[in-house]
Amino acid sequence: MSRVFNFSAGPAALPEPVLRQAAEEMLDWQGSGMSVMEMSHRGREFIGICEEAEATLRRLLAVPPHFRILFMQGGGLGENAIVPMNLSGGGAVDVVVTGAWSRKSLAEAGKYADARAAADTRDDGHTSLPPPAQWRLRDGAAYVHVCSNETIHGVEMATLPDLAALGCRAPLVVDCSSHVLSRPVDWSRVGLAFAGAQKNVGPAGLTLVFVREDLLGRALAICPSAFDYRLVADNGSMFNTPPTYGIYVAGLVFRWIEAEGGVAEMDRRADARAARVYGCIDGSGGFYVNRVQRTARSRMNLPFFLADERLQDDFLAGAKAAGLVQLKGHKSVGGLRASLYNAMPMAGVEALVDYLADFQRRRG
Template identity: 50%
Template structure:
């Protein structure tokens, strides 16, 4: 059976060549006599895998030396809880810009020990826009400002008008959830105090998160917490304070190498423009049969929610898409409709196939 084009939002499609390499390595790693998933995380074989993965990620994202890289268990929601514990002392104010569902989720991870200021929110218009920077009510001396670089569900993204995508927050460090757009374009890491990403969209399999943090910020006392929740302790132990998810880390390393071999973030930036351009053109050119409600200047290039003119057609659309080898298109329960996630592993041919199906479905059912 041929593999389908997988538009799922996460866990998302992985490059086929990466899956084949993992398949070949699953039974035995080199001549070690055991699978990579069976080996000690502190043994020389896995240590070499981990070292190369970090080096490749640093190259891919152009991470400056003054930033540490952590590979941690759990998803982005776990990091949303840990960043306040590590970087905001009791009584500190933290500023959050809420641009969609995951921005709201980040707020729910905060403890009562910190004062929360929602500096801006797009909720009033259904998260179809991102509030202009001049409207943000930032707190002087806040511990940090948090944004969600790309909202996977609502399909809004900080685009180049924002500084691709970093807004200016002055002397207060900017923290950003990059889970669904990391490595899709070059970013200037130096404009952030910290970025984090769950791996399961652009970087690898579910169960692993990447944190890139300015080293001096790790000197903050933060809030009382167990050592396992302490970023500095994880760094001191090479992200092996406890047994890490070694298979996930190994797979992510393969994805980093694949992205570098493909041309790096500049090449994926070009591909993202091409893929998103094709899909939005099909939606906008459908005469209203399909629609996307997000303001054009903040439309996501990674996650494209769209709706049929008649919701009664949704089930038929999805059933026909599956028959055509297009899967993972059902919209999130928060919004309904459809959603096409077109991460780095999605080839342009997959988007062309989706566009062709959309046009055929409209001709038959419009």
């Protein structure tokens, strides 16, 4: 068996020790005689697994007690509807459009609320971050939505906006799907944060929601019960049957992060990984190009282009032959993309950088 280095934007690479433990426990979780997949979500064993996953996640991100952590389903696209059904009250919603994901959030919120773009970087191809002081925020908005890491356009907020300092009292909603657990979170600035699991957390089909308790209980009448944050919170994420196996694998990932040194260490590694790859791109004399402003660049998702796009198929074929897979860019922007999530080891980054240099040597 030979494992590849997998640069997929999601579902994405998971830590190998997590996969090994999942494989070992597949038929018999810790002497229970059952796979975790086979356990009743109401049974003692699974409730323990779920509680430990939540507690570890809470420690890792220092989530304060007045935030509830929910394990839900439907991913980021699901939350694009679930958030306004729960928080908009049918009122005004301001969305900061910094790429494809926040644009989708804006469109979906429009089904339930008076949703408008508070800023939009479309004109520069989503290669910058608009300064919060320039956002057009409305008095009385139900919430302000940001995507703190745009998976497709490769734009990341290094810090979350301080809405209170801008004189805005609306809660901040953060789609942090593709960089959750890669840096600390300043919860004093957050009302709600959500993340699809399939990047830094675990298998697709699980969504993490962090919600300030005072925001519970505001759902519109048309909000499905299974997606009403109040009901989900009151039932410990078991109003309906949760994605139990996904929660188990996520719990293993959380423990792996803790054992590796926690979010501070993930933060340090993300810096190191991104510096290495952007350094190689920027040092290529224009052979490889990333167009995002340096201060807005994502450490998780690095879109880039070959100046001569005719080389792209050869680049991808050679990468695959070298065990470097899923480097093709998203179809909406084209080009190439390297996603460097927590589970990507430095050896994978070095292999990528070596390949970039080698390909340029041969074809540049």
